[in-house]
Amino acid sequence: MFDHHCPYIYTCVGYRNRGYFCAFITSGFLTCVLGIYMAYSRWDLVSGPLMWVGMLDLFGSAFGTTLLILQTIMAASRNLTVNESVNWNKYEHFKSPDEKFINPFHRGIVRNVMEFFHLVRPTELSYAKRSVLNSKKSDYV
Numbered sequence: 001m002f003d004h005h006c007p008y009i010y011t012c013v014g015y016r017n018r019g020y021f022c023a024f025i026t027s028g029f030l031t032c033v034l035g036i037y038m039a040y041s042r043w044d045l046v047s048g049p050l051m052w053v054g055m056l057d058l059f060g061s062a063f064g065t066t067l068l069i070l071q072t073i074m075a076a077s078r079n080l081t082v083n084e085s086v087n088w089n090k091y092e093h094f095k096s097p098d099e100k101f102i103n104p105f106h107r108g109i110v111r112n113v114m115e116f117f118h119l120v121r122p123t124e125l126s127y128a129k130r131s132v133l134n135s136k137k138s139d140y141v
Helices: 018-041 049-078 082-086 109-116 127-140
Strands: 002-006 011-014
Touching: 002 082, 011 018, 018 049, 049 082, 049 109
Parallel strands: none
Antiparallel strands: 002 011
């Protein structure tokens, strides 16, 4: 299942590699935090404009990776891909009869995160949810 194409790793992120992607962005964040700590602890030895530029770059990278981590956690907790979160209005199975967002894949935050990291198998849609999705599709056929 396709989630999105990531320009930073130059590949698509999806069902089979999203756990690795989460580990990648978390390691990037931890590297930034370690770099900030090391630069701050040795500020007395090396200071100047280059040190300020490096610190600014580290803080910017830490902020960016924090946003990526939060977005990934939010997508995992909602059991949605980035594509589905952004383009939900293009998919009929995410619309209620009054055109509001519904998530037929939500199983609760804990279950969603466990499915995201492949700790449990994804569950099938219940009969009621499948019939709602099928009736919506038949309205447009």
